[in-house]
Amino acid sequence: MQPPRLPRRELLATALGLLLGGCGDAGPPQPGADDTVRRGDTLARLAGQADGDPAAWPRILAANADRFADPDAIFPGQVLRIPR
Numbered sequence: 001m002q003p004p005r006l007p008r009r010e011l012l013a014t015a016l017g018l019l020l021g022g023c024g025d026a027g028p029p030q031p032g033a034d035d036t037v038r039r040g041d042t043l044a045r046l047a048g049q050a051d052g053d054p055a056a057w058p059r060i061l062a063a064n065a066d067r068f069a070d071p072d073a074i075f076p077g078q079v080l081r082i083p084r
Contacts, residue, residue, distance in 0.1 A: 034079050036078070043057035043071050046082065060081075063080075064081055
């Protein structure tokens with residue numbers, strides 16, 4: 001399965017994120033900020049790191065509804081909003 005096609009703006013943001021350190025360990029995602037998906041990340045893992053509740057992953061899905069619809073379709077380098 002191929003990753004979804006990204007709008008040009010999102011593609012550029014993803015490329016910049018990778019070039020400016022998105023591949024390294026940037027620490028846990030911060031609520032209210034964007035985070036770059038790293039290898040092995042899941043929405044539940046991101047939710048758990050952001051606010052301690054892995055079951056809150058649907059909030060991340062809802063905050064990124066314009067970017068993807070399938071929670072299993074995230075990929076390394078993708079930039080996601082982490083809601084408060």
